[in-house]
Amino acid sequence: MTDRDDLLAEIENKAVVHGKVVLSSGQEADFYLDLRRITLDAVAAPLVGRVMLDLTEDLAYDAVGGLTLGADPVAAAMLHAAAARGRRLDAFVVRKTQKAHGLQRRVEGPEVKGRRVLVLEDTSTTGASPLTAVEALREAGAEVVAVATIVDRGAAARMAEEGLEYRSAYTLSDLGL
Numbered sequence: 001m002t003d004r005d006d007l008l009a010e011i012e013n014k015a016v017v018h019g020k021v022v023l024s025s026g027q028e029a030d031f032y033l034d035l036r037r038i039t040l041d042a043v044a045a046p047l048v049g050r051v052m053l054d055l056t057e058d059l060a061y062d063a064v065g066g067l068t069l070g071a072d073p074v075a076a077a078m079l080h081a082a083a084a085r086g087r088r089l090d091a092f093v094v095r096k097t098q099k100a101h102g103l104q105r106r107v108e109g110p111e112v113k114g115r116r117v118l119v120l121e122d123t124s125t126t127g128a129s130p131l132t133a134v135e136a137l138r139e140a141g142a143e144v145v146a147v148a149t150i151v152d153r154g155a156a157a158r159m160a161e162e163g164l165e166y167r168s169a170y171t172l173s174d175l176g177l
């Protein structure tokens with residue numbers, strides 16, 4: 001079994017919830033993928049880090065993150081998996097709105113200005129969330145090299161429209177959904 005196989009089994013066993021739900025976009029669906037049950041799980045999170053590093057190993061970037069909250073533990077998992085491989089990889093968090101006090105930053109963590117960054121998601125349906133992150137990162141002076149998600153629910157066309165390189169570790173068909 002590879003990390004990719006092991007993570008797929010973890011997602012199938014722990015994250016798939018059947019039943020009517022309203023999604024972030026307002027669309028209705030018959031199932032939900034609660035990837036937080038994966039990215040915050042002691043067994044699955046280390047797999048997330050390695051699988052997402054493997055998925056993007058041909059891309060040149062040195063910081064990862066995305067729109068809080070779904071992207072945050074994915075970024076942390078990649079940071080730690082990279083460190084275990086002897087690679088330095090920073091993480092960042094894109095706030096949904098700019099902080100009004102303190103340093104009033106929208107992108108938190110080590111400075112991203114002038115750096116090549118990978119935008120992350122746990123799952124993408126319309127792609128609105130990673131596009132919000134892309135916009136904030138470009139405003140902060142970062143160069144976005146690609147968007148990567150654990151499970152794609154249908155955002156590939158939107159990403160292509162925006163001219164963004166897009167990777168997903170799994171699609172719904174991998175999950176039999």
Ligand SMILES: O=P(O)(O)OC[C@H]1O[C@H](OP(=O)(O)OP(=O)(O)O)[C@H](O)[C@@H]1O
Pocket residue numbers: 024025067068069070071121122123124125126127128129130155
């Ligand atoms: O591709 P999209 O249409 O943007 O939908 C997917 C987004 O929805 C979920 O987050 P949610 O908006 O529920 O917020 P959260 O991360 O704060 O839980 C998920 O973590 C993605 O970020």
Ligand SMILES: O=C(O)c1cc(=O)[nH]c(=O)[nH]1
Pocket residue numbers: 022023024025031032033034035123124125126153
């Ligand atoms: O589109 C969404 O909001 C969404 C779908 C899904 O399966 N899981 C999730 O966390 N968000």
